[in-house]
Amino acid sequence: MSAPRTLLVVGLAALAFLPLSEGGGGGALTPGGWAGRWGLGLLLPLAAALVAGTLAGPRGGPRGLRSTGSVARPGSKRAAADPRVAPVSSETLRGWTHGLALIGLIAFTLYAVLAGVVFGAAALHVDEMVQTFQAHIFASGRLALPTPAHPEFSSSLLVVDAEGRRYAQFPPGGAALLALGELLGAAWLIGPLFGAVTAVGTGVLARVLGESRGRSLAAAALLATFPWFAFNAATRMNHVPTAALLVVAVSLALAGLRTPVPAGRSRLLACLAGVAFGLAAAIRPLDAAAFAAPFAVWHALRFARGSDERGAAVAFAAGLLLGGAPLLLYNTMQHGGPFTFGYTVQWGPSHGLGVHEAPWGPPHTVGRGLLYLNHYLLDLQTVLLETGAPALLFALLAILLAPPLAPADRAVGCGALLLLLGYFAYWHDGSYLGPRFLLPLAPVLALWIVRLPRILGILRGRSRRLEWAGAAAIVAVLVQGWVVGVPARAREYRAAYALRRLDVPAAVTAADARDAVVLVPASWGSQVLARLWGLGVSHKDAQWLFERADLCRLDHGITQLEHAPGGGPADPFAVLLPLADDSLRLGPSTLSADTTQRMLRGATYPPACVARARFERSGTLSLLPFLASWEPDGPLFVRDLHERDRVLIADHPDRRFLVARPSGASPHGFTLSPLDFDSAGVVWASWEAAVR
Numbered sequence: 001m002s003a004p005r006t007l008l009v010v011g012l013a014a015l016a017f018l019p020l021s022e023g024g025g026g027g028a029l030t031p032g033g034w035a036g037r038w039g040l041g042l043l044l045p046l047a048a049a050l051v052a053g054t055l056a057g058p059r060g061g062p063r064g065l066r067s068t069g070s071v072a073r074p075g076s077k078r079a080a081a082d083p084r085v086a087p088v089s090s091e092t093l094r095g096w097t098h099g100l101a102l103i104g105l106i107a108f109t110l111y112a113v114l115a116g117v118v119f120g121a122a123a124l125h126v127d128e129m130v131q132t133f134q135a136h137i138f139a140s141g142r143l144a145l146p147t148p149a150h151p152e153f154s155s156s157l158l159v160v161d162a163e164g165r166r167y168a169q170f171p172p173g174g175a176a177l178l179a180l181g182e183l184l185g186a187a188w189l190i191g192p193l194f195g196a197v198t199a200v201g202t203g204v205l206a207r208v209l210g211e212s213r214g215r216s217l218a219a220a221a222l223l224a225t226f227p228w229f230a231f232n233a234a235t236r237m238n239h240v241p242t243a244a245l246l247v248v249a250v251s252l253a254l255a256g257l258r259t260p261v262p263a264g265r266s267r268l269l270a271c272l273a274g275v276a277f278g279l280a281a282a283i284r285p286l287d288a289a290a291f292a293a294p295f296a297v298w299h300a301l302r303f304a305r306g307s308d309e310r311g312a313a314v315a316f317a318a319g320l321l322l323g324g325a326p327l328l329l330y331n332t333m334q335h336g337g338p339f340t341f342g343y344t345v346q347w348g349p350s351h352g353l354g355v356h357e358a359p360w361g362p363p364h365t366v367g368r369g370l371l372y373l374n375h376y377l378l379d380l381q382t383v384l385l386e387t388g389a390p391a392l393l394f395a396l397l398a399i400l401l402a403p404p405l406a407p408a409d410r411a412v413g414c415g416a417l418l419l420l421l422g423y424f425a426y427w428h429d430g431s432y433l434g435p436r437f438l439l440p441l442a443p444v445l446a447l448w449i450v451r452l453p454r455i456l457g458i459l460r461g462r463s464r465r466l467e468w469a470g471a472a473a474i475v476a477v478l479v480q481g482w483v484v485g486v487p488a489r490a491r492e493y494r495a496a497y498a499l500r501r502l503d504v505p506a507a508v509t510a511a512d513a514r515d516a517v518v519l520v521p522a523s524w525g526s527q528v529l530a531r532l533w534g535l536g537v538s539h540k541d542a543q544w545l546f547e548r549a550d551l552c553r554l555d556h557g558i559t560q561l562e563h564a565p566g567g568g569p570a571d572p573f574a575v576l577l578p579l580a581d582d583s584l585r586l587g588p589s590t591l592s593a594d595t596t597q598r599m600l601r602g603a604t605y606p607p608a609c610v611a612r613a614r615f616e617r618s619g620t621l622s623l624l625p626f627l628a629s630w631e632p633d634g635p636l637f638v639r640d641l642h643e644r645d646r647v648l649i650a651d652h653p654d655r656r657f658l659v660a661r662p663s664g665a666s667p668h669g670f671t672l673s674p675l676d677f678d679s680a681g682v683v684w685a686s687w688e689a690a691v692r
Helices: 003-017 031-041 043-055 090-117 126-139 172-183 187-208 213-225 227-233 239-257 263-281 285-305 307-335 342-347 366-383 392-401 407-424 436-459 464-495 504-510 524-534 539-548 551-562 572-585 607-617 624-628 642-651 677-691
Strands: 159-162 165-168 517-521 586-588 598-600 636-640 657-662 670-674
Touching (some): 003 392, 031 043, 043 464, 090 187, 126 165, 172 263, 172 307, 187 227, 187 436, 213 464, 227 239, 227 366, 227 436, 239 263, 239 436, 285 307, 285 436, 307 342, 366 407, 392 464, 504 624, 524 539, 524 607, 539 572, 539 598, 607 677, 642 677
Parallel strands (some): 517 636
Antiparallel strands (some): 657 670
């Protein structure tokens, strides 16, 4: 083993095994607590390894190889003895292909069942819901909606309202795939479909890297049954489609770089790889850039070496441009420049990578980035296989003990490291269903875990005992996860986001409410944020005020600006800025259960603020599930802003006004009832009097 690889594995192991941050699927634990959990989790796989090693014969098995994944060239003396490159019968090839297809079908079925049973075939995370909203816009034949006259009623944290247009802040690729699903009436199956593609692609990648047909099928099956990957594939999050495109792109790129390959085929494969990388960039640009960069460098070096290899390099660059063209065109039309993203439009340059002020929360520093990586890897230890055993131990051990790595393995490894470095430099914590930012690493982890038994066997001179023991340990920990860990995790996920599991389309149809304006009761904090946006305060500045000003005083200041003559001041943020002077005296709200709302410790509040908090305690709903259900000819879903609702009533005199209320007894999760204008008017008048 080389010194650089040893240092790398030691560094990754330190981040993956030292509990410096609160993570690992169970909150903060002491080092002794982690050791105890992992020790207990390893008992079953060690016992399985002991039994399997005892039952196995002492010798025979894998032959030593000069490098991991090295394949003898066709026609060489070693090729005739190498079963991976020796002539393969069409029947054997069909068997391998059918095996991959079966794994893909089983994976798709598994993910679809999880999507329906655990997640209710619904978009639950804010990212999912906002991208589903954008998918409806795409499906209607538009890139954006016009910003309404009063955006505060229907704006959202991750929805851009700029230059008279409303759209999601995310790159367009994920929403475009969901739009295709919407048109087919099955948007909830996009994740399972691309999850199955990732599983099949992992098998192909393993084969391209020189693994035997059996081990490539094992890698595909292992990826398909990673509990972490399975749960993510059951959602509408965009990480799984990105992983699918990346595993396809890497497989094509490596196949085109293997020698000998006919020049025409090499150029075609390079071009297709570039297209796949470009399409992945339209979903998650950072992930695509991380895995494409090593191949871009590889092709650049080949281009510099001589004319025989320049064709493939040019084809790769052309494929990148072709695959990335939709993203560049979308950015130009939507944001005004090919490399300007919705994130920057919404939050400014502070949304980008690096050590700097964050759009909200504390600044991003080198230390914070390391803690994020530590948190991600600790969490991955648990959720990857859903057991107490440290899941990354198997992959790290295989990487450490492997023979010298082939160039193809080094390229894939560089992509994985660049992904980790990218999210080390990203200010936002990417934890949902585990460390979702690291999902493209799942195929790489599956490949190295499958390699571990063979590597152990090679170390002891083709020891069948060690190979069988390693395989038994992996199977045991996987079975343990699905028998014990997965049911518990499924119950946890199924109970989450109860107020977002709303059947909005069915409720609208049942109430015949397609022509209505539906008032959705919102938390006091979300109302204040939305009203700040309505005044023209940027999302970043609004979040800054929300975190540093007393909520009651901020609400009162906003009300004064809303009623100011002449449309209010040109810079409302500057007017409200003095409200943050007492930020050091703030604590969690004493009037509301929402701890993100900040109020002065020990302060006595006026009746208007008490009334706001009392209304919140009567029950609120998130606007996002309603926003995600938007249709061009459907109802207008708006945030209930109480006395400001008079503006909407004046704007829509011919439409019915309905009020949504949470209801566990309703099959839809909420009820719709007509707004009583007289009763509401009395309440609004009393609140206005209290403010005055």
